[in-house]
Amino acid sequence: MNTINAILVQSHPLEGWFFGSGKALVVLAVALILLIGFGLWMWRAEARLKKMEAKLNQKTSRES
């Protein structure tokens, strides 16, 4: 019976635990938060760049 237990333990317990216990959903939630956060950061960065480009264009047109 000891041999059976040894084989049971070694047959990929980590993956089984990861998906069986629901921890995969926690990782999914963290990954989605990071992805959405990155998307929002990109959106804001682009909006700021647009504003700065507009200001700079105004400035150069006034100077010319």
Add this chain to the structure above:
Amino acid sequence: MAHNVWKIGGFALITYVLVMVFVVPMGPGLLELRSTEGTFISEEMERPIPEYFLTGFATHWNEAPDQLSVIVRSQSNLVQLQVIEVLDDTHARIGVSLPYSLPSKSWDVLINHPVDGTLLLENGLFLSDRFIDESLALPALAIEEFAADLPFHFPYQPRILETIRNLMLHVPMWFTMFVLMGIAFVASIKQLATSRSMVEDEKAEASVKAGLLFGILGLITCSVWARFTWGAWWVDDPQLNGALVTVLVYSGYIVLRNSIDNAPLRARLSAVYNLFAFIILIILLMVLPRFTESLHPGKGGNPGFNSYDLDSALRAAFYPAVIGWILIGIWMYRVNLRFTRLNKLLK
């Protein structure tokens, strides 16, 4: 808003892919049939039978333990084995009562189960202590193949197992890098054709920087995957080494740009360098690994995942992943380009 749809679409696709990666279950498979070194005495047979331990992966044997049937096969010879006990969904004790004289030492293991369908473990049973007579034919046994009765799942792959999910994160990185380096390649050609303007040079620089990020992410996901499937963080493989060299070559592009102060000279020299870098990328990642021995799937004679994925389950997540990552990559390139231009104007 309409011109931003593709950006939202890119992130929506990756959100869908991430949900698929972490939620879709794996299909069933067989891991091993191993001797317990013990024996089992059944009521029907007086002599002890060698006991083996069968391990499945994502199987559902407990749902119908009485209907689990285990067969070993060598060419046209089939032998039914005795299921002593189903311990849980993925483990069962099996009695291997094969005659002393056999046509082969090596046998495939087949499982029939109403939920998991018919599963195969090639060369799963090796009997070294038997007399082998290749002309021997065992009594015929009729078996029927079962179709799996399972919800949508990713296909089981020996050795890769759960890490097949990494396909949606690793391969699209290289596709995105290819697209971005392709944009940089075209921009460099245009830069050499119209050497007075710096517009194309800025495009090439922004595109290479974004592409390089995806290349580094591709190397990281590659290394993690290699650790699980091949047992090492890095192996001496033409595909892996080629990918690393490509990333280093493009890092050299950034170094070259930063080492030249004269803008027109920098634009011309880096455009020429970029042309060679893209050709090296094609040779090292697309051509060379196909002509040499490689562990990498789809290279050096190894089949890609598409040949195993008969029900196309992976495609439902893989294609959106490729499109999504490419859209995000192009957005990153565009933001980087605008930032570079603005930075230059402010300077």
